Structures are given as structure tokens and as C-alpha cells.
Amino acid sequence: MGTPNNADALTGPVVTKELSEFLTANLGQELAPDDDYFTMGLVNSLFAMELVTFVERQYGIEVQVEDLDLDNFRSLGRLRDFVLAKTAHRGAAA
Amino acid sequence: MSSTARPAAADLDTLGADLARSLREDAAAWDAEGELPAEVRLAVAQAGLLAAELPRDHGGLGASPAQLGELCARLGGVCSSLRGLVTVQSMVAAALLRWGTAQQRERWLPGLARGELIAAFAATETEAGSDLAAVGTAVEEHGDELVVTGEKRWITFGEIADVFLVLGVSGTAGGRPAAVLVEGDRPGVVREPVRGQLGMRAAQLAHVRFDRVRVPRANAVAPAGFGLSHVVAGALDHGRFTVAWGCVGMAEACLREAAGHAVRRSQGGVALAEHQQVRSLLARAVVDSRAARELCLRAARLRERGEPDAIAETVAAKYAAAAAASSVAGNAVQVLGAAGCAPDSTVGRFYRDAKIMEIIEGSAQVCELHIADHLLRAHGHRQAPRPRPRAGQRPRGAQENGEAR
Incomplete structure (x- = not known):
């Protein structure tokens, strides 16, 4: 696991790679961007918490209660979009 | 006690040790009497130890996980019920700190940190123990209010709690899990103290019935479902x-x-x-x-x-x-x-x-x-599919909450 990536503007490919590494290490398989690991039966409520903890730590973001929509977390692609949206202001500021 | 008089987190270990020493001899009597005396509760509360891990700007001591742990070890070494008080208070405080709205944090956390409010976690029901996804307590929307109806079992400090974090199912969101704060003095909150259970005898357990208890919508914590x-x-x-x-x-x-x-x-x-x-x-x-x-x-x-x-x-x-x-x-x-x-x-x-x-x-x-x-x-195993609800059972949320308590 790398150091928290919270200084630079993030790019889609970088986030995809990091999220993919985390998911592969925790779910034991490579996932396509649209694979819904919740409906695939790969995860439980504890993993959902781990996922939130991971993106918070990795990207220095704070997941708020209004972000807790399954649609933000259900697949690699959705999660990447969520991280990019939460960190978009960094690119603008730079 | 003013917030400026609160001890620094660094003093927390000493505080916990002193408190444990002063209370050690009394714990057997609490067990025999089935009650944690109010003055003991107050002493722990006034020392700021009931939710010590809350940040200072919410009235807590900003204790680290290790400090909170050591405090629980010290209190647990005196009396499990006393440690249980810290557990339930800090569970509710942690939930609100993490997933409450700014208004909810402001409304509830200072009182919880100072111990002016005692919180209880009301999840378990007769048919919902390890499988909390099976809870049947209804949380129904009714105008500007939520109406809570159900019966909770074995609630630690349920006899005296000022506020309950109640786990139920939303009546209008397809039976999805919902959590709502219910003040203990609302009409329809009925407590039945439990005594003589195997252990944690001073934890003032109660079975608590919520009989069409009306609370403001602002008491709902997190959106129903995944959140x-x-x-x-x-x-x-x-x-x-x-x-x-x-x-x-x-x-x-x-x-x-x-x-x-x-x-x-x-x-x-x-x-x-x-x-x-x-x-x-x-x-x-x-x-x-x-x-x-x-x-x-x-x-x-x-x-x-x-x-x-x-x-x-x-x-x-x-x-x-x-x-x-x-x-x-x-x-x-x-x-x-x-x-x-x-x-x-x-x-x-x-x-x-x-x-x-x-x-x-x-x-x-x-x-x-x-x-x-x-x-x-981590080796790619898929979860076994959960059994489908039997006919006539309330539909469950898409997400599993299956935790035991």
C-alpha cells in the first residue's frame, strides 16, 4: 500500500491502478471497471467499511454521510469517479 | 464542570488509573445490588471519561485509540458494567461523530462528552440477535416526524439512558435499515428493567418498548440503506x-x-x-x-x-x-x-x-x-448467498448488517 496520495491532482488512470491494486489484494481477483462486487457476492458490510477507510486514507478525503450511496462504491469505475469528484478541487487549485 | 477544567489527554492514563483505584473495592456491591450508583456514573462523566475519544471541539478529551483502550482495560479490571457504560456511550458518540450531520454533532456530542446525557444502543430484538438485518422495529414517516414502534431487548443501561440509538426498518423506503435517536423521556418509551442475569449485573439492562414514539425527522441518523x-x-x-x-x-x-x-x-x-x-x-x-x-x-x-x-x-x-x-x-x-x-x-x-x-x-x-x-x-471466495426471507416476513435492505450484539 502506497503513501497517501493527497498532494497532487489525481488522474483517472492513476486512481484506477491504485484502487485496482487494493481490490485485487482484498478480493483475490482482478475486476473489470463495471464489475459490481456487491451483487457478485464478493463483499460484506465489513468490507464496505474497509473500502471507505481505504479511500479516505489513500486520498486524504473525508467521506461524508451524504456520500454513503452504494452507487459510489459498487464498482471500480464508480469508485474511481467518486474519488476524482472528491479530489477535483485540488487540480483546480494547483 | 467547565470544559476548560477538563484534563489533557496526556493525563488520561493517570486519571483512569486513579479512578480505577478509588472504585475497585466497591464493584462487588454494585454487582450484588444490580446497579451502578448514580454518583459513580457522575464521577466518571465529570472526569470526561464516558466519551474520551471525542475531539476537543466536541467537548471530548481527544484520546487516541490506545488511550481509550487502556482506559477500558482499567475500568474493565474494576467492573464490566462500568466499562459497559463507556462502551455504549462511546458507540453512540462514535456513530454520530462519524456519520451524523453537523447539526446532530452540535446537538448531541457535547452532552455525551460531558456525560450529561447517557446513551444506549438499541439494536437487539427477540428475533434479531447476531442477525441484525432481521430487526422489525418500524420507523415510519409521519409529516415532520418519525414514528418508532418496536421492542428492543437486553439494552445495556437501558433503564437509565437519556437517549437511545434505535435500529429499525424504514416503513417508506422498502423496509431498508434505519437508525434514529429517541430521547428516553418521549411518551411511549416503556422500560422493563432486567435483573439477575448471568453477568454485567450492574449494567442496568432493560427491555425497552417503543410504542408509537414520535421524534423529529432531524433525529434520523444517515439515509436508510447503504449509509x-x-x-x-x-x-x-x-x-x-x-x-x-x-x-x-x-x-x-x-x-x-x-x-x-x-x-x-x-x-x-x-x-x-x-x-x-x-x-x-x-x-x-x-x-x-x-x-x-x-x-x-x-x-x-x-x-x-x-x-x-x-x-x-x-x-x-x-x-x-x-x-x-x-x-x-x-x-x-x-x-x-x-x-x-x-x-x-x-x-x-x-x-x-x-x-x-x-x-x-x-x-x-x-x-x-x-x-x-x-x-x-482475499483469496477470491464469494459470500454464501443469504437465505431469502420467508413468506410474510418484512423485506430486508439490500445491504447486510449482520453483526452480533
Whole structure:
């Protein structure tokens, strides 16, 4: 696991790679961007918490209660979009 | 007590140690009377120890996970019910801190931090224990209000709680899980105190009925469904961490009692400490206690760093520490013999309490499932599909909340 990536503007490919590494290490398989690991039966409520903890730590973001929509977390692609949206202001500021 | 008079977090360890020392002799009486005296509750509350991990700007002491853990070990080494008070208060506080709105934090956290409000976690029902997804308490929208109807069981400090965090199902969101704060003085809150249970006898347990209790919509915590599963799982994760450390304190207290007795007590001119079989019991108790403490410290470190694995490692720590408390207390009773069976025996009380620790916040068996899940998941294992609700049963939310308490 790398150091928290919270200084630079993030790019889609970088986030995809990091999220993919985390998911592969925790779910034991490579996932396509649209694979819904919740409906695939790969995860439980504890993993959902781990996922939130991971993106918070990795990207220095704070997941708020209004972000807790399954649609933000259900697949690699959705999660990447969520991280990019939460960190978009960094690119603008730079 | 003004917030400026609150101790620095660095003094927390001393504070916890002093408090534990001053209360140690009284705990047997609380157990016998089935009640934690109000003045004890107040003393702990005024010291800021009921939700010490809350940040200072919410009125807490900003305690680190390791400091909170050590505090729970000290209190757990005195009385499981006292530690239980810290557990339920900090579970609700943690849930609100993490997933409450800014207004909810402002409304509730200072009172919880100062102990002016005592909180209880109302999840368990007759048909919903380890499987909390089965809760049937209804949370229905009614104009500007929510109407809560259901019956909760075995609520720690339910007899005296000022506010309950109630887990139910939303009546208008397709039966999805919902959590709502219900003040204890609202019309329709009916408490039935429980006495004489196996352990945690001073924890003022109650079965609590919510009979069409109306609360403002602002009392709902997190949106129904996925968000809510985080509130409940997060509260239980926090609860497991404090229970685990409480168990470390219990095991270490039992070890001290057993060792002291083995040295002082002679039979037939031979100290118990000279018997190899007694040494064997003590040696196992030492190793179990130390192992439990190290797993709890490991969980504390991971929590401090915000590591995703902290959740699974907390389950492992709770599982090991509850087993250690149970086994060390059992060995201590064995070493103390009749003295360990006396009505006011500390090790006897911890022996009863330790069995409760193997059941609450995830029974040993549920913990094993989680620990194995965590391992197997990393190897690509799929969860077994959950059984479908039987005909006539309330539909469940898409998300699993299946945690034990």
C-alpha cells in the first residue's frame, strides 16, 4: 500500500491502478471497471467499511454521510469517479 | 464542570488509573445490588471519561485509540458494567461523530462528552440477535416526524439512558435499515428493567418498548440503506474495540488475584505456588493475557493509522481477548477455590462477566466467521448467498448488517 496520495491532482488512470491494486489484494481477483462486487457476492458490510477507510486514507478525503450511496462504491469505475469528484478541487487549485 | 477544567489527554492514563483505584473495592456491591450508583456514573462523566475519544471541539478529551483502550482495560479490571457504560456511550458518540450531520454533532456530542446525557444502543430484538438485518422495529414517516414502534431487548443501561440509538426498518423506503435517536423521556418509551442475569449485573439492562414514539425527522441518523449499514457496523466496530480492551483488564486483574493467592495461601505446609499444576494454570493465564493485550495494541495501532484492516483486526482482538478473559477468570477461580466462589469474589464475578464478553458485540462464533471471511475473501471466495426471507416476513435492505450484539 502506497503513501497517501493527497498532494497532487489525481488522474483517472492513476486512481484506477491504485484502487485496482487494493481490490485485487482484498478480493483475490482482478475486476473489470463495471464489475459490481456487491451483487457478485464478493463483499460484506465489513468490507464496505474497509473500502471507505481505504479511500479516505489513500486520498486524504473525508467521506461524508451524504456520500454513503452504494452507487459510489459498487464498482471500480464508480469508485474511481467518486474519488476524482472528491479530489477535483485540488487540480483546480494547483 | 467547565470544559476548560477538563484534563489533557496526556493525563488520561493517570486519571483512569486513579479512578480505577478509588472504585475497585466497591464493584462487588454494585454487582450484588444490580446497579451502578448514580454518583459513580457522575464521577466518571465529570472526569470526561464516558466519551474520551471525542475531539476537543466536541467537548471530548481527544484520546487516541490506545488511550481509550487502556482506559477500558482499567475500568474493565474494576467492573464490566462500568466499562459497559463507556462502551455504549462511546458507540453512540462514535456513530454520530462519524456519520451524523453537523447539526446532530452540535446537538448531541457535547452532552455525551460531558456525560450529561447517557446513551444506549438499541439494536437487539427477540428475533434479531447476531442477525441484525432481521430487526422489525418500524420507523415510519409521519409529516415532520418519525414514528418508532418496536421492542428492543437486553439494552445495556437501558433503564437509565437519556437517549437511545434505535435500529429499525424504514416503513417508506422498502423496509431498508434505519437508525434514529429517541430521547428516553418521549411518551411511549416503556422500560422493563432486567435483573439477575448471568453477568454485567450492574449494567442496568432493560427491555425497552417503543410504542408509537414520535421524534423529529432531524433525529434520523444517515439515509436508510447503504449509509445506515455503516452507522451500525461502525458503532459495533467501536464497541468491539472497547469490549476487547475491557477483557484485557479483566484477564490481568484475575491474573493478579490468582498469583497473589497462590503465593499467600498454604495447604499442608506447602504454598499453592509450589504446586506444578497451579503453576501450569498461572502460566497459561499469563500467556493468554499477554497475547490478548498485544492483539488489542495491534488493533489500536491500525485504528490510529486509519488502516482498512483495523476493522478485521479489531474483530480478532475482541475474539481473543474475550476468550482470554473467560479462560483466565476460570483458572483464577480454580486457584482461589472456595474463595473464588464467594459472593463478593472478584474473580467469580469476572468469571460470570467473561461469558457475557464471549457473546456481546459479536459472539465468538460470529467473530470466527468474520475472521475467516476476511482471510478467504482475499483469496477470491464469494459470500454464501443469504437465505431469502420467508413468506410474510418484512423485506430486508439490500445491504447486510449482520453483526452480533
